[in-house]
Amino acid sequence: MDVLAEAIKSLRVRGAPAIGIAGAFGVLLGLQDFKGCDKDVFFNCLNETTDFLNATRPTAVNLSWALNRMKRVADQFRQLDVAELKQRLLQEAVNIWEEDRKTCRRLGKHGAELIKNDFTVLTHCNTGALATADYGTALGVVFTAHQQGKKVHVFADETRPLLQGARLNTWELMNEGIAVTLICDNTAAFVMQQGKIDCVILGADRITANGDTANKIGTYNVAVIAEKHNVPFYVAAPYTTIDFNLTDGSQIPIEERNPDEVTNGFGRRTAPANTSVYSPAFDVTPNELISAIITEEGVIRPPFLTNLKKNAPNQG
Amino acid sequence: MDVLAEAIKSLRVRGAPAIGIAGAFGVLLGLQDFKGCDKDVFFNCLNETTDFLNATRPTAVNLSWALNRMKRVADQFRQLDVAELKQRLLQEAVNIWEEDRKTCRRLGKHGAELIKNDFTVLTHCNTGALATADYGTALGVVFTAHQQGKKVHVFADETRPLLQGARLNTWELMNEGIAVTLICDNTAAFVMQQGKIDCVILGADRITANGDTANKIGTYNVAVIAEKHNVPFYVAAPYTTIDFNLTDGSQIPIEERNPDEVTNGFGRRTAPANTSVYSPAFDVTPNELISAIITEEGVIRPPFLTNLKKNAPNQG
Numbered sequence: 130m131d132v133l134a135e136a137i138k139s140l141r142v143r144g145a146p147a148i149g150i151a152g153a154f155g156v157l158l159g160l161q162d163f164k165g166c167d168k169d170v171f172f173n174c175l176n177e178t179t180d181f182l183n184a185t186r187p188t189a190v191n192l193s194w195a196l197n198r199m200k201r202v203a204d205q206f207r208q209l210d211v212a213e214l215k216q217r218l219l220q221e222a223v224n225i226w227e228e229d230r231k232t233c234r235r236l237g238k239h240g241a242e243l244i245k246n247d248f249t250v251l252t253h254c255n256t257g258a259l260a261t262a263d264y265g266t267a268l269g270v271v272f273t274a275h276q277q278g279k280k281v282h283v284f285a286d287e288t289r290p291l292l293q294g295a296r297l298n299t300w301e302l303m304n305e306g307i308a309v310t311l312i313c314d315n316t317a318a319f320v321m322q323q324g325k326i327d328c329v330i331l332g333a334d335r336i337t338a339n340g341d342t343a344n345k346i347g348t349y350n351v352a353v354i355a356e357k358h359n360v361p362f363y364v365a366a367p368y369t370t371i372d373f374n375l376t377d378g379s380q381i382p383i384e385e386r387n388p389d390e391v392t393n394g395f396g397r398r399t400a401p402a403n404t405s406v407y408s409p410a411f412d413v414t415p416n417e418l419i420s421a422i423i424t425e426e427g428v429i430r431p432p433f434l435t436n437l438k439k440n441a442p443n444q445g
Numbered sequence: 446m447d448v449l450a451e452a453i454k455s456l457r458v459r460g461a462p463a464i465g466i467a468g469a470f471g472v473l474l475g476l477q478d479f480k481g482c483d484k485d486v487f488f489n490c491l492n493e494t495t496d497f498l499n500a501t502r503p504t505a506v507n508l509s510w511a512l513n514r515m516k517r518v519a520d521q522f523r524q525l526d527v528a529e530l531k532q533r534l535l536q537e538a539v540n541i542w543e544e545d546r547k548t549c550r551r552l553g554k555h556g557a558e559l560i561k562n563d564f565t566v567l568t569h570c571n572t573g574a575l576a577t578a579d580y581g582t583a584l585g586v587v588f589t590a591h592q593q594g595k596k597v598h599v600f601a602d603e604t605r606p607l608l609q610g611a612r613l614n615t616w617e618l619m620n621e622g623i624a625v626t627l628i629c630d631n632t633a634a635f636v637m638q639q640g641k642i643d644c645v646i647l648g649a650d651r652i653t654a655n656g657d658t659a660n661k662i663g664t665y666n667v668a669v670i671a672e673k674h675n676v677p678f679y680v681a682a683p684y685t686t687i688d689f690n691l692t693d694g695s696q697i698p699i700e701e702r703n704p705d706e707v708t709n710g711f712g713r714r715t716a717p718a719n720t721s722v723y724s725p726a727f728d729v730t731p732n733e734l735i736s737a738i739i740t741e742e743g744v745i746r747p748p749f750l751t752n753l754k755k756n757a758p759n760q761g
Contacts, residue, residue, distance in 0.1 A: 284723075287707065287716075289605065289629040295708070295716040303717060311722045313605040313707060314631040315663025319728035322665060347631025349638060353673045354666060391603065391629060392611070395711030400603075400611040401619060406627045407600075412635035 133158055137185040137192075143293070144260020145334045145370050146229050149191030153222035155182045156199045160218070166211050175203055187382040188343055188411050190335040190372040195225055232367045233263035235425040240270030240330065240365055243421070243428065246279045248327040251317055251355075253286040254345035255297035256332035256365065266365040267330040268301060270423060275307050282308045284326065288345060289314055290390040290408060314347050321358040329355050330423070333366035340416030340433025341378030342366075346409050352418035364414075365423040368442055378413035386410045449474055453501040453508075459609070460576020461650045461686050462545050465507030469538035471498045472515045476534070482527050491519055503698040504659055504727050506651040506688040511541055548683045549579035551741040556586030556646065556681055559737070559744065562595045564643040567633055567671075569602040570661035571613035572648035572681065582681040583646040584617060586739060591623050598624045600642060604661060605630055606706040606724060630663050637674040645671050646739070649682035656732030656749025657694030658682075662725050668734040680730075681739040684758055694729035702726045 133155045136142045142151045159178030163171060179196040186192055202221040206214055244250070250271055257268030264272050274281050283302055288294035295311055302309040312320060320326060329351055335343045342348070342364050355362040375381060388406035392399060400406075422429045426440045449471045452458045458467045475494030479487060495512040502508055518537045522530055560566070566587055573584030580588050590597050599618055604610035611627055618625040628636060636642060645667055651659045658664070658680050671678040691697060704722035708715060716722075738745045742756045 286631075287605070289603070289631055292715050295720075299720045300717045303720070309721065311707060311716055311720050313662065313724070314629070315602075315605055315666050316723065316725065316728075318666035318669055319662065319725060320723070322728070346629065346635065350631050350634035350666070350670060353634055353670050357669045357673070391627060395713045395715060397711045397713075399608050399711065400627055401616045404611075404615045404619070404627050405625065407632065407636070408629070409632065409635060412632075412638070 134182060134185050137182070144255065145189040145191040145332065146261040146266070146367060148186060148189050149195035149369060150222075150226050150229055152182050152192045153195045153199055153225045156196065157215070157219055157222055160215060163211070168207070168211070171211050171214065172203065175200065186384060188334045188384050191369050194369050198225060229261060229367070230263040232425040233261055233265060233269045236266060236365060236367060236423055237264065237269035237273035239425070239427050240363070240423040241273035241277055243328065243361070243363060243423070244270065244274035244279055244281060245327070248274070248279070249282045249284065249325055251284045251286065251320070251326045251329045251351065252298055253294065253314075253329075253331045253348055253351050254288045255293035255301070257298065257301040259297050259301065260332065265301075266332045266367065268298065270330055270365055271302070271307065272305055275305060282310070284310050284312055284317070284320055286314045286317055286347065286351070287311060288347060290386070290394050293345070314350070317351060318354040321354055321360055326358070326360050328361040328363060330363045330365055333364050333370050334411055335381050336364070336366060336371045336422065337375040337377050337381065338371075338373045338434060338437065339377050340419055340422060340431065340437060341381070342414045342416070342419060343378065343381045343383070343411045344414065346412050349412040349414045352414040356418050361420040362418060363421050363423055364419055367425055371437060371441075373438070378415060381413055383413070384410040450498060450501050453498070460571065461505040461507040461648065462577040462582070462683060464502060464505050465511035465685060466542050466545055468498050468508045469511040469515055469541045472512065473531070473535055473538055476531060479527070484523070484527070487527050487530070488519070491516065503700050504650045507685050510685050514541060545577055545683070546579040548741040549577055549581060549585045552582060552681060552683060552739055553580065553585035553589035555741070555743050556679070556739040557589035557593055559644065559677070559679060559739070560586065560590035560595055560597060561643070564590070564595070565598040565600065565641055567600045567602070567636070567642045567645045567667065568614055569610065569630075569645075569647045569664055569667050570604045571609040571617070573614065573617040575613045575617065576648065581617075582648045582683065584614065586646055586681055587618070587623065588621055591621060598626070600626050600628055600633070600636055602630045602633055602663065602667070603627060604663060606702070606710050609661070630666070633667060634670040637670055637676055642674070642676050644677040644679060646679045646681055649680050649686050650727055651697050652680070652682060652687045652738065653691040653693050653697065654687075654689045654750060654753065655693050656735055656738060656747065656753060657697075658730045658732070658735060659694065659697045659699070659727045660730065662728050665728040665730045668730040672734050677736040678734060679737050679739055680735055683741050687753060687757075689754070694731060697729055699729070700726040
């Protein structure tokens with residue numbers, strides 16, 4: 130489990146849905162060495178495991194959502210013996226995984242309705258198969274449109290500091306035979322100025338009840354330049370990413386990353402020693418800059434405060 | 446001279462004013478091996494040299510401006526013998542260099558009037574001593590304010606792909622004892638959203654008669670986010686950067702750089718092989734996003750079309 134927590138923390142497992150799935154299976158890893166049949170000790174071990182995993186990344190809500198589901202199942206079957214309890218937890222982790230796959234497909238289908246033939250889409254960060262159980266959220270929309278026979282061209286922000294756009298989005302798109310052009314993050318505004326972008330689609334790490342969206346650092350920048358150029362700005366995320374407990378984005382905790390990712394990220398030092406760095410992992414885009422939120426339940430339009438709630442699946 | 450041309454092309458000599466000065470001395474390098482006293486051959490050699498140097502970078506107007514000054518001096522003293530002509534050209538190159546030093550100081554002084562105590566300034570790319578003959582344009586403004594005893598804090602965009610902000614601006618500011626925080630380019634909008642930035646100051650590679658400004662890629666992005674957050678956006682540039690022959694920014698040629706600077710810039714490949722890349726070296730910021738242009742003749746406010754002309758020094 131330590132290995133998994135490290136993998137989440139270091140971003141080798143990343144993308145909000147993938148973090149949730151990894152967290153669910155992480156609970157099983159944490160419990161696999163548990164011997165004996167003392168229920169109190171078992172539940173102590175379960176709570177320690179979920180607390181430990183929950184502390185790895187503060188921003189993505191999918192992690193705590195998945196861990197809470199695991200705890201709920203354990204509570205529900207508290208009367209069973211430990212072996213059976215572990216079996217139920219394994220089943221729940223598999224359920225979370227399978228649900229994410231179905232969710233991706235449904236989300237992709239709804240989102241693809243927004244993509245016309247010959248559209249050029251701007252992406253930021255990675256939101257494809259490498260961030261979910263299936264073929265992704267924002268990229269899933271692009272993949273679905275492509276499978277429907279639409280011609281789609283993607284401009285991929287490289288996404289500093291860890292270059293998920295350059296390393297992962299390009300790779301996933303080229304794999305699917307979709308045209309992709311890599312740009313530096315600071316170039317997207319110039320590309321929009323030239324009228325080249327038909328819409329922006331990107332993911333989310335946490336969405337609050339009013340639609341404010343925390344996502345990879347630079348997302349807010351993209352939202353501002355999209356507004357300036359009248360380019361529709363779409364957030365693609367499953368309902369598990371929506372945190373109805375928070376009323377607005379100011380309540381979302383924003384993780385700060387290690388300065389070395391900026392100054393020494395590619396094996397070569399690119400800033401003087403002792404340079405002070407500010408490197409938040411995420412920023413928050415206010416709901417008024419978001420044209421629509423693409424979910425597995427459909428394309429949700431403003432006002433998000435009422436429409437997100439109205440379309441929520443029963444399990445919330 | 447080949448070495449110098451390569452140095453300009455590869456950006457080891459960079460920054461519009463420094464390119465102009467390097468170009469002027471480059472003419473002398475090109476002529477140093479010229480033997481004999483045939484004036485026609487001498488002038489052929491001069492023209493070949495200036496054409497060759499002029500082709501190294503298309504966007505910065507300072508280069509062609511400096512080369513034209515050298516040619517004008519040669520024409521003016523056409524009656525002198527070759528040795529004397531070379532002497533006059535050397536003197537002119539020294540003049541260009543010294544004028545740039547004085548220009549930087551005057552520009553810095555005018556610009557510093559815009560900086561209040563405790564201001565936080567956002568910079569993009571490098572515009573200091575490493576880009577000019579003296580202590581810079583945009584950074585010169587910061588240095589002057591600092592010397593006047595004002596407390597200034599700089600947020601420096603790292604400036605992808607070549608990281609002039611991370612590598613050069615941080616170093617120059619730390620050298621002067623000025624507080625600097627390095628950020629990824631995509632983080633500036635989030636920093637502005639938090640109300641941390643009092644003004645933006647950056648340089649220019651070419652400004653047209655109406656104030657449209659070509660500068661390092663990402664400048665237009667900064668201009669858009671500054672407008673959104675009501676942050677004053679200042680361009681600092683000497684009059685030599687203003688090209689009155691061009692009426693607006695659409696006429697400025699934009700250089701495209703080698704894709705390897707984006708995909709392989711840190712000695713490690715950071716995108717899949719054969720990834721298509723769009724990497725313009727510059728973008729164009731329309732004049733309506735510019736609060737003022739800081740020149741050696743004063744702080745020029747809109748409307749730029751009339752005010753730039755009105756304040757121009759006689760030699761234009």
